[in-house]
Amino acid sequence: MRIKILIRLKSQILEPQGKVIEQALNNLGFNEFNNIRQGKLIELDLPDNLSKEEKGQKIDSACKKLLVNDIIEEYEVLG
Amino acid sequence: MRIKILIRLKSQILEPQGKVIEQALNNLGFNEFNNIRQGKLIELDLPDNLSKEEKGQKIDSACKKLLVNDIIEEYEVLG
Numbered sequence: 001m002r003i004k005i006l007i008r009l010k011s012q013i014l015e016p017q018g019k020v021i022e023q024a025l026n027n028l029g030f031n032e033f034n035n036i037r038q039g040k041l042i043e044l045d046l047p048d049n050l051s052k053e054e055k056g057q058k059i060d061s062a063c064k065k066l067l068v069n070d071i072i073e074e075y076e077v078l079g
Numbered sequence: 080m081r082i083k084i085l086i087r088l089k090s091q092i093l094e095p096q097g098k099v100i101e102q103a104l105n106n107l108g109f110n111e112f113n114n115i116r117q118g119k120l121i122e123l124d125l126p127d128n129l130s131k132e133e134k135g136q137k138i139d140s141a142c143k144k145l146l147v148n149d150i151i152e153e154y155e156v157l158g
Contacts, residue, residue: 006120030141034124041085041118047111062109
């Protein structure tokens, strides 16, 4: 099963890359796009024979141990 | 309305960063995680008064003109 992990900086942390994208989009005439923030997407396969709980535990553990810097980042799991 | 744009390299393109993550996770004992690929997440606000079609058009246009390199990347819009 394909899992998506979305990792973003916490909202109170400045994210300059998003500001640059926003400015570039504004310059191209896209004025409706606001509050743009860039983050990371990690996609991976997990075996189908794991239960939903096991999957959740493994993903949380991997995020805490390697993928996510808990001090400045937060994550969301999809799929 | 908050929109998520997931941008990933096309599957036939090598994505070394994902391989590094996979190796690091394996070294930590996470052997169930396979075929890891890292991509980009762009989140933005669009005005609620736009119709679903208008939103789709604007996002597609912004992706084609700035956000996505169509030659090597593909994108998916959520929310």
